[in-house]
């Protein structure tokens with residue numbers, strides 16, 4: 001059937017007998033070989049901006065597990081950094097930025113065309129990966145979706161309820177919508193460069209989509225994602241795009257109906273039977289094993305993995321987790337998951 005790359009085949013709407021598989025955060029601290037490179041690189045950002053190191057850690061999980069896709073090693077917060085924000089990672093505490101809190105600060109952010117100097121090493125990493133990956137492995141480029149990126153820009157850090165960003169969104173919508181527009185434009189240019197450098201699929205991470213409600217979900221999750229996907233497809237006809245409106249619940253249907261996504265990544269709360277009946281007739285689905293199974297393993301891991309393959313494997317399906325694997329995940333449990341999927 002068509003493409004020798006299973007992942008591209010599924011995103012074209014076809015069904016593979018053995019579903020292609022990869023994992024969010026597949027290059028990361030659960031792998032001893034990642035921790036080793038990370039130690040030599042210095043900080044996490046040094047790793048992201050060094051094409052030698054970033055290429056190496058992207059390839060590590062491909063070598064170890066033979067995943068069907070490699071995802072560029074980078075971070076969604078490189079875009080705000082390229083727009084001029086100060087970004088750092090406090091050890092054990094996650095990302096920190098100096099927040100933007102009003103229209104003036106938002107206007108002062110660099111425009112889309114000025115981000116490439118900072119991001120050039122990322123494009124170089126994509127180029128090297130495109131040259132070095134095995135021919136059956138698909139290269140995924142990515143960016144954060146504007147809402148998720150904006151939540152970090154406004155609050156200066158992560159937070160489960162996104163109170164600070166929601167307050168600006170409701171209280172100063174002129175400023176907030178300007179921020180979303182600027183991030184949307186920068187994201188389009190960033191992703192276009194990744195595609196030019198060799199990324200074959202683009203995934204948009206909207207990790208905090210589930211904190212948006214009512215018309216705000218449509219305005220700030222759905223609409224920017226559609227704008228980005230549509231513009232990329234206009235520039236690169238046939239480019240597959242995967243959306244990930246994490247926590248969106250029924251909002252997944254709006255993404256499926258938008259017509260510009262080829263696949264949707266499901267968080268672990270999305271019922272597989274519902275996804276099969278409602279989403280899969282429209283596009284490929286990817287997901288959605290609870291990453292905690294990779295810490296605990298055992299029968300629960302095997303049973304849930306088999307269940308997902310049984311329910312979703314009859315249609316276009318990419319096996320993945322519902323969110324990223326955590327540092328406590330065990331490589332031997334990844335092996336076990338793969339042996340269930342691959343039989």
Ligand code: CP3
Nearest residue numbers: 024025026027028044071072073074075076094205207324
């Ligand atoms: O999936 C992959 O393997 C590709 C690389 C990737 C990373 N971050 C590497 C990373 C991707 C796609 C991301 C996306 C990302 N980054 C998101 C969206 C997806 C999601 O997980 O919800 C978000 C919200 C971020 C922002 C961010 N970066 C957070 C919240 C953290 C966690 C901080 C921590 O210490 O755990 C990061 C750091 C980060 N990004 C790590 C990795 C491998 C760990 C850094 C380290 O090695 O110390």
